[in-house]
Amino acid sequence: MIWAGYHVSRGSDHLSIAAQTNGFEHKFTFEWLRDHCRDPSVYDSDTHQRSISILDINPDVHPFKFQVIQGADDVLSITWNDGHVSTYDLKWLIRQSGQENRKQAFKSPIQRTPWNIPTLPQSSQTNTDFQEFMDSAKGVEKVIRSIREHGFAMVDGVEPTTKATKLTVERMVPVSQTIYGEMFELRNEEKEDVSDSSYSNVALGAHTDTTYYNEAFGLQIFHCLQPAARGGANILVDGFKIAELLKKANPDAYQFFRKTPLEAEYIHSRSEPQEHYYNVDYVFKHHPISDELEQFRFNVYDRAPHKMGLSEQRLFYRYYRELAALIVDETNVMRVQLHPGTVLFIDNWRVMHGRTGFQGQRIMSGCYVNRSDFISRAKVFDLA
Template sequence: METEEGVRVLTDLIRRKGFAFVDGTPYDDPEHTKRLLERIAFIRVTHYGGFYDFTADLAMADTAYTNIALPAHTDTTYFDDPAGLQVFHMLSHEPDATSKDPNALGGESLLVDGFNAALELKRTSTWAYKILTEVPLPWHASGNKGIAITPERTYPVFETAPGNKALLRIRWNNDDRGVVPFHSGCSPVDWYDAARKWNALLEDKRLQYWEQLKPGRTLIFDNWRVLHGRSAFTGKRRICGGYINRNDFMSRWRTLNRTPEEVNRVVIG
């Protein structure tokens, strides 16, 4: 990661596969992980702060600050421009005094390729895919004092590019979702039927990838494409990481993985 070639390979892996691991990240000080993020681009600041370093202490009114299981979801659905990349590095995981088996602490991380799951939904339930693409929903972050964030407009679960209708971005987090509206194309009942189809795919073990994070192995993934979650855990777990803007990630990837002529064609059009 000290070389531009290393960052080129890393950003290309994330761009093509949706996620990547960086092994050998020092974990004696979270500053090492922070510097790793900054090799890609600057860290995005939100109401949670910038670079985060936390335990399950309920310091924020968010399920991430608990030890409960979290289903597959995307982060920052309540921003018009959700975070592009998300980074997790588990610095430590210590059993509590009552634990009988220090090797059974739990907390495995879940990843689901949302684009793959969405295309599977489109193939098997075209009507459900259409509903989740066309019905805009309200999203919000309002659990912390003085915070009431909501996008300037409503957005569907699946956002597609104009013209070719290719999948651009997925928003999915039931803890951030507002009331399902009545829509000219469907009722809330229709939407929930479609959402159940979608959720069943996210829970399909064939589409899930589980990995037990460990100190020294940093996980970086595309928050527009890859949904993440975790199993419940015991003991005290310390996680650090942060967000990176999508445009800044894409700029870094493009300038390292494309020729100047190719970059110019993208910029000029």
């Protein structure tokens, strides 16, 4: 039947809906439609949570009648064989269709722009003033957009204290509670309860953090409270650019790191309680539906013994050297001399960080943010 520019027809166990503009048929089984009923008795439209179990739905459910009701938003109304009535915004319904655009529907809504030295983003794109960030939603949106597009952002004009750093981060997203506490202060001195190499003055090659976590932290935040007398620049390398370069130079190596999970671990043994984090995952992790690169994971320090067969070992070392060489190639390495007042947000699922060696005391304040918390905030602005 045709209503308001839609052709709706019934199959043995499904409805087909075609917008007359392109004639493409979007098909939904009766069970799918009933399961996606948006009636307040079965669904909370504020939280988008269902309030019934799948077992509450009769598998033999089928429409007694259906029609399109024209209005500001055209609506499909179905009266079911048990008397329940469901209504669906047709534009919403078509957006949920899996036939034409499932892969498309999961593509990132923003363009991720891989960079290296010749294509560094402008500071006008990546830097936001503290007052604008604190006072307007637009300021927050600008920071999130920069993190999503370029993998990092900076907020300038923050009071150089750990307290102000926390306040700045919490304007956007909650600070994560970790085994290092909430806020950390990295000083080049031996701390009794922390054995991590970050707490020294040696150079650290570019890496992503917490590869040993099942969900690596989403953001890493740094605020330099006291710069070193000499050296101590921060290093940033875009993992998405590295992915692009490796894929071009050696597609087999790219596929290897896409398909071969690597072991990572961190043992925290100098204090109680002791910890042993352990995880296996890919260097290049793609979205399960859109197939887009979603996460880059690289940390030479946190690798656990690789339990591989002989041929895998040979391939691993050949390809891992190639990957590591791209990461230290100066064309790909951005150096940032952080000053008190600038808070740096890094997408830990994409951009690697490191530092040059230094002399004198250097104090770096910072924290982590959960990936889920960050993506949730980005979604509010339609940036994830």
